[in-house]
Structure formats: structure tokens, C-alpha cells
Amino acid sequence: MHNGGRWYGGWTMLSREERTVLEIDGEAVIEVDLNSSQLTLLSSLTGQPMHCGDTWSDAYQVLVDRLALDEPSELTRSKVKQLIVELIGTGNVAILLS
Secondary structure, three states, X not given: OOEOXXXXXXXXXXXXXXXXXXXXXXXXXXXXXXXXXXXXXXHHHHOOOOOOOOOXXXXXXXXXXXXXXXXXXXXXXXXXXXXXHHHHHHOOOHHHHO
């Protein structure tokens, strides 16, 4: 449990459908998918609410909707997510200026 709270093994390479049938001691195993986890965790750690949509809104999609670019929404969301995750991971805002 020293790998970011994850327990790695052969099951990590299983598809989502295959993981739904896993059990531990006869009990079903669940998978929690935290919405916009990087932003949600950063918001929680800093005590700063995100103020983007309601509780269950996809924070990345809220930004995509506000950008209203002339490209597929899925592509824009992927770019927005990648940028945010990289900024949180590196703490380097200079990436935005280049």
C-alpha cells in the first residue's frame, strides 16, 4: 500500500467488464471512479471549492462547454484534462505561456 494507496497485481490489467465479477472472500469488489479526480482532490486539499456545475458535473466538460471550440467535444475534453493534469503534476504554469 505504498504505491499511492493502490494495490497492484494481475487484476489491474483486466477490462472493466472482467473486474465486475471479482470477489474477495465471497464479497463483490467495487471500483470507485472519482469524477475529475485530480481537480477534486486539489480542491479538497486546498479547501477551495471548484464552483463549476453541480456536485456530479464533469469539471473538465464544464470547461469544454465554456470554451465552445470548433472541434469535437471529446477531443477538447481530452486536451483540457491533459493540460490540467500536467499543471497539477508539475506545478509549472510556464507551460501555458509557451
